[in-house]
Amino acid sequence: MICAGKTRRARTVLLGLLFLSPLYPCPLFATVTLQIPDVNLPDGKVEFRPGICDPTAVPATLPQQMPQSTTSNYTVAVDLGNTTRGSYGYFIYPVYVHPNGGQGQRCAFRVQVLPSGTFIDKMQDVTFHVGEGAQLEDGLVRIPLYNFVYAKSILQGHAGDQLSPVSLSGSTTLDVTLNNTLSDLPIGLYPEVMVSPGHGSYWQGTPQAAVHIPRSNSTVLDAGQSLDGAVVLNLRPNPWHALGASIFPLAPGKAHETLTLYVSYDSPGGVPGTLEIPVAIRFSPSFWSLILSVFVGAIAGSLLAQLGKTSVDGMKWYKAFVVALLCAGIAEVLGIMLVYGGSEFRLFGFELDPYQLLPVGAIGALVGLVGFRNADDFLKLLKKQP
Amino acid sequence: MTSSTKKIAFYSIAALMLGCVGSGRAQMASQAPPGKAQGPVAISALPSGTLVVLGGRGRLSLIDSTSGGITLLKDSLGYFTPADMAAVRIGDTDSIFVALYNTALRQGLLARYSLAGAQLQTWFGRTAFAGVAIDQVHQTIYLGDAVTGEISSLSMNGNSTSPSFLVEVSGVTRLGPLAADAAGQRLFAADVGGGTIYVVDLPSRKLRLLGSGMGEPAALSYDAEQQRLYVADASRHCIWQISTNSPKPKPSIFSSAPELREPRGITVDAQHTVWVADHAALAVFKLSPAGLVVQSISP
Numbered sequence: 315m316i317c318a319g320k321t322r323r324a325r326t327v328l329l330g331l332l333f334l335s336p337l338y339p340c341p342l343f344a345t346v347t348l349q350i351p352d353v354n355l356p357d358g359k360v361e362f363r364p365g366i367c368d369p370t371a372v373p374a375t376l377p378q379q380m381p382q383s384t385t386s387n388y389t390v391a392v393d394l395g396n397t398t399r400g401s402y403g404y405f406i407y408p409v410y411v412h413p414n415g416g417q418g419q420r421c422a423f424r425v426q427v428l429p430s431g432t433f434i435d436k437m438q439d440v441t442f443h444v445g446e447g448a449q450l451e452d453g454l455v456r457i458p459l460y461n462f463v464y465a466k467s468i469l470q471g472h473a474g475d476q477l478s479p480v481s482l483s484g485s486t487t488l489d490v491t492l493n494n495t496l497s498d499l500p501i502g503l504y505p506e507v508m509v510s511p512g513h514g515s516y517w518q519g520t521p522q523a524a525v526h527i528p529r530s531n532s533t534v535l536d537a538g539q540s541l542d543g544a545v546v547l548n549l550r551p552n553p554w555h556a557l558g559a560s561i562f563p564l565a566p567g568k569a570h571e572t573l574t575l576y577v578s579y580d581s582p583g584g585v586p587g588t589l590e591i592p593v594a595i596r597f598s599p600s601f602w603s604l605i606l607s608v609f610v611g612a613i614a615g616s617l618l619a620q621l622g623k624t625s626v627d628g629m630k631w632y633k634a635f636v637v638a639l640l641c642a643g644i645a646e647v648l649g650i651m652l653v654y655g656g657s658e659f660r661l662f663g664f665e666l667d668p669y670q671l672l673p674v675g676a677i678g679a680l681v682g683l684v685g686f687r688n689a690d691d692f693l694k695l696l697k698k699q700p
Numbered sequence: 701m702t703s704s705t706k707k708i709a710f711y712s713i714a715a716l717m718l719g720c721v722g723s724g725r726a727q728m729a730s731q732a733p734p735g736k737a738q739g740p741v742a743i744s745a746l747p748s749g750t751l752v753v754l755g756g757r758g759r760l761s762l763i764d765s766t767s768g769g770i771t772l773l774k775d776s777l778g779y780f781t782p783a784d785m786a787a788v789r790i791g792d793t794d795s796i797f798v799a800l801y802n803t804a805l806r807q808g809l810l811a812r813y814s815l816a817g818a819q820l821q822t823w824f825g826r827t828a829f830a831g832v833a834i835d836q837v838h839q840t841i842y843l844g845d846a847v848t849g850e851i852s853s854l855s856m857n858g859n860s861t862s863p864s865f866l867v868e869v870s871g872v873t874r875l876g877p878l879a880a881d882a883a884g885q886r887l888f889a890a891d892v893g894g895g896t897i898y899v900v901d902l903p904s905r906k907l908r909l910l911g912s913g914m915g916e917p918a919a920l921s922y923d924a925e926q927q928r929l930y931v932a933d934a935s936r937h938c939i940w941q942i943s944t945n946s947p948k949p950k951p952s953i954f955s956s957a958p959e960l961r962e963p964r965g966i967t968v969d970a971q972h973t974v975w976v977a978d979h980a981a982l983a984v985f986k987l988s989p990a991g992l993v994v995q996s997i998s999p
Contacts, residue, residue: 361873361893363873363893365915365916365935365936366915366935366936398739398756398979399756399781400874400892400916400918400934401741401742401782401783401784401830401876401918401964402783402784402830402831402844402846402874402875402876402877402892402918403828403830403846403847403874404874404892404893424935426892426893426916426935428873428874428893430847462801462828463828463847585781586781587802588802
């Protein structure tokens with residue numbers, strides 16, 4: 315009995331010495347324990363490592379906005395407003411434990427959250443065990459889990475059209491659609507959007523873009539939201555440089571210029587990212603520019619026809635000119651309608667873009683050359699060559 | 701798209717994002733999201749007495765350790781997220797090396813900056829970089845991968861474009877900061893999840909446990925003359941020290957000053973003064989030999 319008593323006393327003294335030793339300089343304040351088991355996800359895993367209980371960092375009351383869970387004796391709250399990102403692939407979540415009766419130890423835990431795998435940020439029910447000594451109580455709290463490496467970007471975006479038409483003169487506004495692929499978390503967008511033009515000389519100054527969410531002062535895309543016009547791109551081409559870039563014929567599906575937008579975002583509490591959105595541009599002259607071009611082409615074609623004496627049936631020059639002008643105008647309008655309807659517009663078997671100045675001038679010239687002969691000649695122009 | 705095209709595209713984008721392309725597109729850094737005050741996450745001392753401080757969102761500042769004067773080099777490093785930083789004098793030139801990563805590109809980037817803030821050089825890694833340490837004697841950079849636990853090395857003498865594998869710290873929860881001992885040909889590595897410190901014998905590439913029982917060893921700094929390793933413990937709000945020449949090295953407390961809230965960076969200057977970058981306190985602390993805070997600077 316004496317030996318047992320001595321042993322107990324010695325053990326107590328040893329424990330006391332150990333507690334006071336420099337190995338425990340960061341005080342072990344209380345016996346409240348928090349355990350959070352790992353969360354396994356289909357495409358990853360999250361480990362939780364609660365630190366030691368710090369009673370000095372606990373707020374007096376737990377704000378209702380914090381995700382909370384109550385067990386028989388404790389309320390556990392996660393302070394999502396104060397999560398931080400560690401430098402080496404982890405997050406820190408402050409977690410507060412309050413005794414329900416008001417009596418007992420309050421604790422703040424600095425929980426290290428270590429994600430791995432390629433899962434995207436999501437809300438998740440996380441189980442925890444809290445209590446003193448060996449008697450721990452179970453609870454469940456729903457919190458966001460963030461990752462550092464995604465299989466694909468959590469924000470996606472594209473311009474409205476595959477090939478966005480931009481007027482050669484004046485300013486054009488283009489809408490860009492953004493899509494939040496997270497099913498249960500919002501994505502915050504930074505208001506400034508950087509625009510990088512492929513050719514700076516095509517533009518008057520640097521093209522500007524900005525996030526534009528209909529609700530005032532909001533730059534948040536809700537969970538799963540897809541919003542047309544979430545980014546508005548304002549473009550003012552440098553007319554002569556843009557004309558130079560677009561005057562030579564190019565297949566209708568090809569871009570004259572590609573701008574890249576850099577949209578910065580994060581899921582609040584997660585890691586910031588940048589989405590790159592390429593916007594393919596095709597410069598398009600105004601309708602009146604096209605009509606002017608086709609008429610100039612028709613005049614040139616008629617003059618050439620007169621010089622080459624290709625007129626037949628003794629038709630007067632001015633009559634041939636009027637016929638050429640009309641036919642060229644009809645050909646251009648027909649071409650615009652055909653292409654607008656998804657068809658091809660061909661002249662001598664070549665696919666031409668009736669929205670571009672040089673091809674339109676060529677249409678006018680060709681029609682001017684032969685447009686006055688007869689309807690058959692005119693129709694032959696439009697046939698696809700074998 | 702061919703792999704070379706992809707590579708060119710990646711390099712261009714990365715260079716663009718870092719604001720290093722001299723084509724008038726270098727506005728990216730200045731357009732970085734305006735954030736809250738940036739708590740410092742790394743600190744490194746140059747022999748001249750200048751301290752380099754890295755903020756959580758990439759702000760680079762210089763502190764004159766004598767006067768406490770602050771010079772802002774960069775407010776952001778583009779849209780890359782900074783992980784770690786080391787400043788070093790090689791020859792007559794001071795350089796700042798910053799390890800960065802990007803979630804979308806899923807690749808790490810090591811960038812070298814001049815003391816004027818100009819980006820001089822970049823290297824890319826297979827995966828995300830984390831800790832960085834420099835052996836200025838052998839002109840070698842060591843880089844850690846937080847998730848895989850791999851440590852790579854990169855020679856500054858040669859024309860290496862990417863780091864080569866050196867050793868793997870197996871079983872590590874999260875490989876964190878590194879510190880190099882040039883004279884002893886050793887590398888120290890911390891497991892920020894497990895609270896342990898390892899030492900790698902570089903010639904043999906053998907690894908052994910140096911210390912354990914810490915909370916979150918978020919930064920390391922080695923004082924070569926005193927053969928002492930300092931460890932900033934972010935979760936236990938204290939600074940540990942380990943005498944590495946001891947036959948059985950054991951961590952002991954160097955400082956648990958009440959000002960320490962979340963020490964995430966640590967460095968020892970030429971006078972053996974310990975400086976701590978505290979993320980939560982938004983401050984850089986100068987510690988006395990007894991571990992007391994004798995000066996506080998807000999970078």
